[in-house]
Amino acid sequence: MTEDKPRSHGRLAISASLKPRELMTDTPRLKGAWRARIITLFPEAFPGTLGLSLTGKALQEGRWALETIDLRPFGIGKHRNVDDTPAGGGAGMVLRADVVARAFDEAAIGTPVERSRWPVVYLSPRGRRFDQAMARSWAEADGITLLCGRFEGVDQRVLDHYAVEEVSLGDFVLTGGEIAAQAMIDATVRLLPGVLGNAASTEEESHSHGLLEHPQYTKPQVWEGREIPPVLMSGHHGEIEKWRRAEAERITRERRPDLWEDSGDSRRQPDR
Incomplete structure (x- = not known):
């Protein structure tokens, strides 16, 4: 040993x-x-x-x-x-x-x-x-x-x-x-040091905090009549973080109620 x-x-x-x-x-x-x-x-x-x-x-x-x-x-x-x-x-x-x-x-x-x-x-x-x-x-x-x-x-x-x-x-x-x-x-x-270029990626993705990941968007700003949510273009990082958290909670409640129950968020916050 x-x-x-x-x-x-x-x-x-x-x-x-x-x-x-x-x-x-x-x-x-x-x-x-x-x-x-x-x-x-x-x-x-x-x-x-x-x-x-x-x-x-x-x-x-x-x-x-x-x-x-x-x-x-x-x-x-x-x-x-x-x-x-x-x-x-x-x-x-x-x-x-x-x-x-x-x-x-x-x-x-x-x-x-x-x-x-x-x-x-x-x-x-x-x-x-x-x-x-x-x-x-x-x-x-x-x-x-x-x-x-x-x-x-x-x-x-x-x-x-x-x-x-x-x-x-x-x-x-x-x-x-x-x-x-x-x-x-x-x-x-992918969780090992140096494998992913941005270590923050593993902290923001699905399951990292017991929730599914929030939706992601990129250019163009408008595609087929669908626009990127305005809050993501606002530059207000606090509001962006709040939006992402809310979306992660919504998607988890809707798609994986088992994860939602296990996450503890279901006990802290009422369903919207």
């Missing part, structure tokens, strides 16, 4: 091994940079959209690192089988505990033991729903290990043995966890 030390984003770290396989290995990684390790049957799915735009630029700059661990080489027998039929019968196949355990052991090399510093997560539709607060918590860690499920799921014993947290992208089912992993990593990486 290592002593907690503040992370530096100014010095370079040298990686002596490519196992797990680090993507964008042609660029140096800043020492202390946040890392995502993905256990998957489809490592070719990464970086995917994470290699584009601001997250891709930050990846190339070494502000964060993306590593994939191919589950197939840990498989059993000549054909590297990673799954088997469900105990008790039923449709589909289940990822084997012994196979997944080997991948978890590989992923744990060089990572902190404390789960607050390095969460270990299985992407599962029965897990706790992913949200902005979770993204912020992950961004404050040193990195994360994500297991992308396939088939009917994973043997429960390996999840229990490694105290794996189950997290869901939403109340729907995907064919695998790769898309969910990319979405969650994107939400997390």
Whole structure:
């Protein structure tokens, strides 16, 4: 167990091994940079959209690192089988505990033991729903290990043995966890220092304060007979802030009453 030390984003770290396989290995990684390790049957799915735009630029700059661990080489027998039929019968196949355990052991090399510093997560539709607060918590860690499920799921014993947290992208089912992993990593990486050009952007957007974001406008001032709300052109920053807050509250009440109830604003202010 290592002593907690503040992370530096100014010095370079040298990686002596490519196992797990680090993507964008042609660029140096800043020492202390946040890392995502993905256990998957489809490592070719990464970086995917994470290699584009601001997250891709930050990846190339070494502000964060993306590593994939191919589950197939840990498989059993000549054909590297990673799954088997469900105990008790039923449709589909289940990822084997012994196979997944080997991948978890590989992923744990060089990572902190404390789960607050390095969460270990299985992407599962029965897990706790992913949200902005979770993204912020992950961004404050040193990195994360994500297991992308396939088939009917994973043997429960390996999840229990490694105290794996189950997290869901939403109340729907995907064919695998790769898309969910990319979405969650994107939400997390954009909160890291230096990834977004304007840090204030993350404070003003939806879910940052328990409310949905206010409407946004830009030029032209009039389009198809629709005008930008005059208050936004007034130059009175106090009035603009009041308008934006009121609009955020209105939209949250109308579209996400569950968020409105949780935000506490519903108890402080009457409905308009």
